[in-house]
Amino acid sequence: xxxxxxxxxxxxxxxxxxxxxxxxxxxxxxxxxxxxxxxxxxxxxxxxxxxxxxxxxxxxxxxxxxxxxxxxxxxxxxxxxxxxxxxxxxxxxxxxxxxxxxxxxxxxxxxxxxxxxxxxxxxxxxxxxxxxxxxxxxxxxxxxxxxxxxxxxxxxxxxxxxxxxxxxxxxxxxxxxxxxxxxxxxxxxxxxxxxxxxxxxxxxxxxxxxxxxxxxxxxxxxxxxxxxxxxxxxxxxxxxxxxxxxxxxxxxxxxxxxxxxxxxxxxxxxxxxxxxxxxxxxxxxxxxxxxxxxxxxxxxxxxxxxxxxxxxxxxxxxxxxxxxxxxxxxxxxxxxxxxxxxxxxxxxxxxxxxxxxxxxxxxxxxxxxxxxxxxxxxxxxxxxxxxxxxxxxxxxxxxxxxxxxxxxxxxxxxxxxxxxxxxxxxxxxxxxxxxxxxxxxxxxxxxxxxxxxxxxxxxxxxxxxxxxxxxxxxxxxxxxxxxxxxxxxx
Numbered sequence: 173x174x175x176x177x178x179x180x181x182x183x184x185x186x187x188x189x190x191x192x193x194x195x196x197x198x199x200x201x202x203x204x205x206x207x208x209x210x211x212x213x214x215x216x217x218x219x220x221x222x223x224x225x226x227x228x229x230x231x232x233x234x235x236x237x238x239x240x241x242x243x244x245x246x247x248x249x250x251x252x253x254x255x256x257x258x259x260x261x262x263x264x265x266x267x268x269x270x271x272x273x274x275x276x277x278x279x280x281x282x283x284x285x286x287x288x289x290x291x292x293x294x295x296x297x298x299x300x301x302x303x304x305x306x307x308x309x310x311x312x313x314x315x316x317x318x319x320x321x322x323x324x325x326x327x328x329x330x331x332x333x334x335x336x337x338x339x340x341x342x343x344x345x346x347x348x349x350x351x352x353x354x355x356x357x358x359x360x361x362x363x364x365x366x367x368x369x370x371x372x373x374x375x376x377x378x379x380x381x382x383x384x385x386x387x388x389x390x391x392x393x394x395x396x397x398x399x400x401x402x403x404x405x406x407x408x409x410x411x412x413x414x415x416x417x418x419x420x421x422x423x424x425x426x427x428x429x430x431x432x433x434x435x436x437x438x439x440x441x442x443x444x445x446x447x448x449x450x451x452x453x454x455x456x457x458x459x460x461x462x463x464x465x466x467x468x469x470x471x472x473x474x475x476x477x478x479x480x481x482x483x484x485x486x487x488x489x490x491x492x493x494x495x496x497x498x499x500x501x502x503x504x505x506x507x508x509x510x511x512x513x514x515x516x517x518x519x520x521x522x523x524x525x526x527x528x529x530x531x532x533x534x535x536x537x538x539x540x541x542x543x544x545x546x547x548x549x550x551x552x553x554x555x556x557x558x559x560x561x562x563x564x565x566x567x568x569x570x571x572x573x574x575x576x577x578x579x580x581x582x583x584x585x586x587x588x589x590x591x592x593x594x595x596x597x598x599x600x601x602x603x604x605x606x607x608x609x610x611x612x613x614x615x616x617x618x619x620x621x622x623x624x625x626x627x628x629x630x631x632x633x634x635x636x637x638x639x640x641x642x643x644x645x646x647x648x649x650x651x652x653x654x655x656x657x658x659x660x661x662x
Contacts, residue, residue: 174242175214179216320337329349341432430573460481463636464528497519
């Protein structure tokens, strides 16, 4: 039995016309010309030549091992594989079974000269593929630098302007997005609750199905909805014939593209603050009510403190459950500093909660004790700092727009514009982070304090919890020996 192996990928077919029909005909004629009949076809349709995991190739290799095949005809070495190492592996594997390999485009025998030419042909094929990939990547980046979207990702809220390679606002969907931001910012809803509310109201997405939690989450977190879109934030690497790995690119390699905004920058930033607050206060799987959950910080290292329970076995009777507040770096290696956890000891929940609440009640009834517990610095002008950062941000954004315009007018080359944009994006990212942090601190500082009456009259856990969430103070606690200490910070 003789065999012919043919392969085509979508790229090859479009670029070179390597159709399966033509390859099969050429391989059959080649075998018939050297008086070989009894031909079995092995066809891989739509498989990349970069990897060896292909159904027809696997079947061919099995038949070769079983001694069924005597001669294998292939149109060209790059149909076998575009990787030189893989080509040599398969060629050697075929020869070890006693079979012979023959190519339509050339006769590469087992002589040193033939093997050298075979290797050269494989190296040229691999080089050609790398050049095509590099040209494609360069073309995509050049298009992005012109302020155009490379491909339509079909984001909710936008339609596609194919002529200008740009997103345009879908008026109906944009109303839904603004409603989503309203529910998050003003109602404090998370993605899951928003998704359920939209489904209850009969609001659907592009596929006429209710918006999923993931879709709502993307709408609330993607910068594109306030007009700042980034291309090349990630890259996809093929790890096999049907497997891929997505990796994050460093921020300096991102390419910014301005698109029509559906919400304001201020709305987006407010949504991010609310999302962080929701994460912080999420009950998750807690079976116990923790009064200070999400509000407590370690006075030793500044990290958040987490609440948890620990069972203790007893000789007589059922196990007893102990509840503690503990520095998060002590409970999770992810938050350790250089592999070292915080030295703050665990604090019993009931003792700390009683002490903190009694302190607040005392403060509400007597202002004389205020300075003993509250550490504040009223001399900091957050508004001035934020204004200066915004001014700097506007200047950098103008510089970035000018750089892109100069590139479009061919006044600067692509290497220069990429270098300039990397530096500008880095500085802009730092400024955005600083503004977000200062805004958070300012909001907490300006937040209206709870009235003394609220602290004195509340009785239930829910009422106390509601009062604590309104406080403009941060609560810090630490325990290094048998006793613990805490203080409030404005």
